[in-house]
Amino acid sequence: MRRKPQSKPETVVPAEILEEAKRAMYTDRIKKVCKCSVCGSESSNLGAEPLCWVCRRLKVSAWREIEQQMPDQE
Numbered sequence: 001m002r003r004k005p006q007s008k009p010e011t012v013v014p015a016e017i018l019e020e021a022k023r024a025m026y027t028d029r030i031k032k033v034c035k036c037s038v039c040g041s042e043s044s045n046l047g048a049e050p051l052c053w054v055c056r057r058l059k060v061s062a063w064r065e066i067e068q069q070m071p072d073q074e
């Protein structure tokens with residue numbers, strides 16, 4: 001009697017429990033996040049302004065543009 005070479009372990013955690021855990025994590029995250037003031041999508045409360053990372057990046061890049069334009073105007 002020989003063993004089959006493929007010793008793929010069965011999923012230790014049932015998919016149901018995994019899904020439940022994911023959902024719990026997700027809802028837990030939702031509780032902590034606030035809505036982005038610009039686009040209304042979920043955003044983690046990173047600073048004073050509720051901005052998602054997309055709008056935050058857009059804003060930062062906009063600031064950079066302004067900063068770059070400022071010296072030219074003077």
Ligand SMILES: [Zn+2]
Nearest residue numbers: 036039052055
């Ligand atoms: Zn946003």
